[in-house]
Amino acid sequence: MTMTPVAASAQPAPVEADEDRPRKVNAATADDRFSFAACFIGSGALVWVVYDRLLPFSGAFGFIVCWYFAFLAIYVAVTAMSQPRPIVVDKLAGAVVQGGALVVFFAVLSTIVYTFVEGRHAIIHLNFFTQTMKVTAPTAPLNQGGILHAIVGTLIEIGIAVIVSFPLGVGTGVYMAEVGGGFARIVRTVVEAMTALPDIVAGLFIYTVLIVPPISLQTGGLAAACALAITMVPIIARTTEVQLRIVPGGLREASLALGTSRWRTVRMVVLPTARAGLATAVILGIARAIGETAAVLLTSGESNFLNLNPINNPMNSLPLYIYHGFSSGETLAKERYWGAASVLLVLVLVLFVTARILARPRSGRS
Amino acid sequence: MSVAVTDSTTPVDDDVPRSIDRGLPASDRAFFAGARVVGALVLVLTGSIGLFLFLQLVPTVHAYGFSFFTQAAWYPTYRQVGVLSAVVGTFEVAAVAVVISVPLALLTALYITEYAPRWLRGPLVSLVDLMAAIPSIIYGLWGFFLLMPRAEELARWLSAYMSWIPIFKYPGTDPHAAVTLTSVFGSSAAIAGVVVSMMVTPIACALMRGVFDQAPIGEREGALALGATRWGVIRSVVLPFGRSGIIGGTMLGLGRALGETIAVSLILSQSFTITIHILQRGSNTISYLIADEYSNATVGQLRALLAAGFVLFGITLIVNMIAAVFITRSRSGAATEI
Numbered sequence: 241m242t243m244t245p246v247a248a249s250a251q252p253a254p255v256e257a258d259e260d261r262p263r264k265v266n267a268a269t270a271d272d273r274f275s276f277a278a279c280f281i282g283s284g285a286l287v288w289v290v291y292d293r294l295l296p297f298s299g300a301f302g303f304i305v306c307w308y309f310a311f312l313a314i315y316v317a318v319t320a321m322s323q324p325r326p327i328v329v330d331k332l333a334g335a336v337v338q339g340g341a342l343v344v345f346f347a348v349l350s351t352i353v354y355t356f357v358e359g360r361h362a363i364i365h366l367n368f369f370t371q372t373m374k375v376t377a378p379t380a381p382l383n384q385g386g387i388l389h390a391i392v393g394t395l396i397e398i399g400i401a402v403i404v405s406f407p408l409g410v411g412t413g414v415y416m417a418e419v420g421g422g423f424a425r426i427v428r429t430v431v432e433a434m435t436a437l438p439d440i441v442a443g444l445f446i447y448t449v450l451i452v453p454p455i456s457l458q459t460g461g462l463a464a465a466c467a468l469a470i471t472m473v474p475i476i477a478r479t480t481e482v483q484l485r486i487v488p489g490g491l492r493e494a495s496l497a498l499g500t501s502r503w504r505t506v507r508m509v510v511l512p513t514a515r516a517g518l519a520t521a522v523i524l525g526i527a528r529a530i531g532e533t534a535a536v537l538l539t540s541g542e543s544n545f546l547n548l549n550p551i552n553n554p555m556n557s558l559p560l561y562i563y564h565g566f567s568s569g570e571t572l573a574k575e576r577y578w579g580a581a582s583v584l585l586v587l588v589l590v591l592f593v594t595a596r597i598l599a600r601p602r603s604g605r606s
Numbered sequence: 607m608s609v610a611v612t613d614s615t616t617p618v619d620d621d622v623p624r625s626i627d628r629g630l631p632a633s634d635r636a637f638f639a640g641a642r643v644v645g646a647l648v649l650v651l652t653g654s655i656g657l658f659l660f661l662q663l664v665p666t667v668h669a670y671g672f673s674f675f676t677q678a679a680w681y682p683t684y685r686q687v688g689v690l691s692a693v694v695g696t697f698e699v700a701a702v703a704v705v706i707s708v709p710l711a712l713l714t715a716l717y718i719t720e721y722a723p724r725w726l727r728g729p730l731v732s733l734v735d736l737m738a739a740i741p742s743i744i745y746g747l748w749g750f751f752l753l754m755p756r757a758e759e760l761a762r763w764l765s766a767y768m769s770w771i772p773i774f775k776y777p778g779t780d781p782h783a784a785v786t787l788t789s790v791f792g793s794s795a796a797i798a799g800v801v802v803s804m805m806v807t808p809i810a811c812a813l814m815r816g817v818f819d820q821a822p823i824g825e826r827e828g829a830l831a832l833g834a835t836r837w838g839v840i841r842s843v844v845l846p847f848g849r850s851g852i853i854g855g856t857m858l859g860l861g862r863a864l865g866e867t868i869a870v871s872l873i874l875s876q877s878f879t880i881t882i883h884i885l886q887r888g889s890n891t892i893s894y895l896i897a898d899e900y901s902n903a904t905v906g907q908l909r910a911l912l913a914a915g916f917v918l919f920g921i922t923l924i925v926n927m928i929a930a931v932f933i934t935r936s937r938s939g940a941a942t943e944i
Contacts, residue, residue, distance in 0.1 A: 301756050301759065301760065302759075302760075302763070326835055326837075326838065327835060329835070329837055330835035330836055330837040330838065333836075333837035333840070334721065334836065334837065336713065337713045337716045337717050337720070337721055338717060338721060339713075340709065340710050340712075340713025340714060340717070341713055341714045341716075341717035341718070341721075341722075341730075343710060344710050344711075344713075344714045344734075344737075344807055344811070345714075345730070345733060347804060348733055348734075348736065348737045348740075350748075350752065351740060351744065351745065351748045351804070352740070354748055354751075354752050355744055355747070355748070358747075358751070407644075408644060408647065408648055408651075409648075411640075411641060411644030411645070411648075412644055412645050412648045414641055415641035415642065415644060415645040416645070418641070419638055419641045419642065419645075423642065423645070423646075424645060426649065427645045427646070427648065427649045430649050430652055430653045430656070431648065431649075431652060432926075432930065433652075433656065433923055433926075433927075434652040434653075434655065434656065435926070436861060436865075436919065436922040436923040436925075436926040437652075437655065437656075437919055437922075438864070438865030438866075438867070438893055438915070438918055438919065438922060439865065439867065440865070440867040440893040440896050440897055440915070441659065441865075441893075441896070441912075441915035441916075441918060441919055442655070444896050444900060444911060444912060444915050445655050445658065445659065445912070445915075447900060448908055448912060449658070452905070452908065470651075470652075470655065473648060473651070473652065474648075474652060477648065501630075501631045501633050501634045501637075502630070502634045502637060502638075503633045503634050503636070503637035504633070506637070524735075524739060527739045528738075528739060530741070531739075531740070531741020531742065531743060531744070532741070533741070533742065533743045533867070533868040534867035534868050534893065534897065537867075537868070537897060538896075538897070538900055559741060559743045559868070562743050562747070563743060563868065563872075566746075566747065566750075566872060577747075578747070581743070581744050581747055584741055584743075584744065585740065585741075585744060588739050588740060588741060589736075591739075592735070592736055592739050596732060
């Protein structure tokens with residue numbers, strides 16, 4: 241109601257030159273806006289007196305909650321004085337919907353802002369990105385040591401996981417969407433079932449199979465990448481299939497009618513058409529995997545030195561660094577892991593924006 | 607055919623039509639074979655995980671008896687290994703998350719499709735998608751440092767004034783006491799559920815928004831033409847049309863909430879008591895149990911953890927399958943009839 245930019249035509253203006261402009265049917269009238277503002281201020285004042293002064297309560301959270309409910313009540317009462325019941329219900333529903341949406345958007349933004357506010361101490365130091373914690377104690381000041389090992393570890397693990405899971409996932413998606421048949425239905429059933437596999441169980445599976453004695457792989461990048469790949473393959477396969485099914489059948493038929501083979505149809509027509517959607521889906525999958533802690537926690541081990549070898553020695557990663565920093569309870573570690581959380585969030589944001597940019601031309605063209 | 611035979615001068619055998627299907631070209635045969643091999647590989651890989659987990663149930667039940675399902679505590683050194691408290695806790699956390707996030711997701715989806723100005727819709731959709739992409743460990747930190755101190759106050763208030771509702775009761779504490787250690791109200795299943803709801807909301811919201819967007823424009827306009835308010839359109843067209851989407855989104859979110867590990871383990875402190883008092887400090891979930899116990903488990907205990915993982919996987923699988931049924935229905939247009 242207040243969101244709509246209100247044109248000057250809201251008031252019943254006298255006959256003038258711009259009379260033939262159509263009236264905005266959804267625009268708020270002066271009455272609407274005034275009653276909204278009055279209820280907003282009035283309920284705030286009432287709650288301040290009752291809640292903050294008369295009753296033994298305090299705290300911003302309770303104040304805002306009470307304010308909101310008092311606002312709803314007064315707003316309903318004020319509207320009911322001049323409007324019939326359906327409009328009162330409409331106003332109430334509008335206020336509830338906008339309030340709920342506001343809570344969600346506030347929660348997301350507060351998460352992002354809070355992460356950067358808490359991480360600001362660490363990320364202004366250049367050494368935070370170029371050094372490791374190998375020779376630095378957790379209690380050392382922030383101008384020593386850094387999280388290079390965790391950043392590099394994350395990139396290596398994600399890199400291996402993508403190299404493994406991308407061909408498998410996209411291949412399976414192509415198989416399910418373009419080849420089909422009875423066997424493909426079985427594959428689809430199992431793949432869809434495996435998207436329900438919780439990440440921690442995937443990590444535990446890799447831990448049991450690869451790290452516990454018979455195979456005795458060292459905890460490290462490779463094991464972590466395997467655990468990540470296990471969680472990524474079903475998701476990539478399913479999103480690939482969904483994206484390929486969106487490609488209009490007419491394009492396929494036109495290609496086949498020109499005498500093209502099925503393989504060339506898939507390679508030259510179907511995949512290029514779905515490319516933007518595929519890239520978006522895969523990048524969002526990577527963004528999800530980058531912050532994945534549960535699977536990595538069981539498989540990669542913890543280290544404080546730079547390790548480029550995924551097979552030998554543990555390899556740290558950003559989420560794991562944050563998790564162990566949190567568990568240690570050290571004050572300066574706190575600023576460091578908040579810094580790592582900021583870096584992680586920046587990585588996710590970069591991937592996310594890339595995905596948005598890739599997705600844009602598709603929606604613009606069609 | 608018989609006419610052609612009598613008129614024809616050529617022998618009968620030549621009249622059989624030439625086969626025009628020359629089979630697939632080599633490239634296609636290779637493509638189909640390759641795709642099938644990849645599909646089979648993924649089938650074996652992923653299927654074997656499910657099978658492997660399932661097979662761990664047998665030695666586990668054999669070793670610890672049926673009390674694996676009925677025993678609350680997980681003290682492997684005393685040969686007490688049970689998942690009951692973890693299963694109950696998992697459901698409590700997930701239930702709190704769903705109860706909080708489904709109304710919020712519904713309102714947000716309605717706001718984006720019905721109320722937001724057109725220029726704002728794209729950014730808001732992106733914001734909800736971004737919310738799904740934020741790592742769960744960051745939500746965990748957010749929950750621990752920003753939310754928990756405030757939630758402790760709220761929990762104290764709830765247990766003080768709402769304790770006539772059994773789940774808000776906190777036996778053994780006096781919330782009206784002049785000086786209370788508010789931290790006894792922290793680390794509870796309820797707070798963990800609130801944090802998990804941050805991860806559930808975008809998933810449920812994205813699905814609901816997609817379904818609401820598809821509500822038939824003709825019926826919307828019909829409702830408006832009959833004099834419906836904006837809420838009238840929502841109530842009589844959008845919500846009935848999107849009912850399957852709402853249920854599907856709820857179930858999909860529930861599936862996500864059940865498996866969440868890290869945010870929960872940052873918030874929760876472990877306890878094996880089975881209680882319906884969700885404000886009570888300490889609870890347990892299956893994923894937290896695994897994260898907590900794996901590192902010093904023997905082979906037998908590892909099997910038990912894998913079996914617990916299978917229980918979690920089974921629950922998530924059932925929930926996701928129910929979600930899939932409703933999501934398919936919401937997309938098939940079956941919900942158009944009001």
